[in-house]
Amino acid sequence: xxxxxxxxxxxxxxxxxxxxxxxxxxxxxxxxxxxxxxxxxxxxxxxxxxxxxxxxxxxxxxxxxxxxxxxxxxxxxxxxxxxxxxxx
Numbered sequence: 001x002x003x004x005x006x007x008x009x010x011x012x013x014x015x016x017x018x019x020x021x022x023x024x025x026x027x028x029x030x031x032x033x034x035x036x037x038x039x040x041x042x043x044x045x046x047x048x049x050x051x052x053x054x055x056x057x058x059x060x061x062x063x064x065x066x067x068x069x070x071x072x073x074x075x076x077x078x079x080x081x082x083x084x085x086x087x088x
Contacts, residue, residue, distance in 0.1 A: 001086070003079045010075050015063070018070065022060040025082050029053050032085060052081035 010018060033049040036042035055077055062068045 001083065003083055006082060007075050007079045010078060011070060011072075015066065019060065019063060022056050022063070022078065025078075025085070026053055026056045026060065028085055029056070029081075049084060052084045055081045 010021065013021065029049050029052050033046055033053075036045050036049075039045075059074055059078055062074075063070065
């Protein structure tokens with residue numbers, strides 16, 4: 001899945017929209033994780049989702065500081081975490 005449009009959108013978003021996108025990503029990952037609760041071999045997938053939630057929530061925390069920049073590497077980390085959500 002080509003995530004470059006997502007990254008471009010993140011890099012140009014105003015701060016309120018950026019924060020809203022991150023919060024939505026965290027929420028959607030928790031929903032995604034719940035779909036794996038009953039799968040017997042879901043541990044690896046659950047770990048991946050937990051790591052993505054950790055990454056997004058850390059960036060969200062840092063970006064609440066209005067002086068905290070959305071750097072290229074931060075955007076790459078956000079996009080990598082959002083990739084777990086698949087196409088939508």
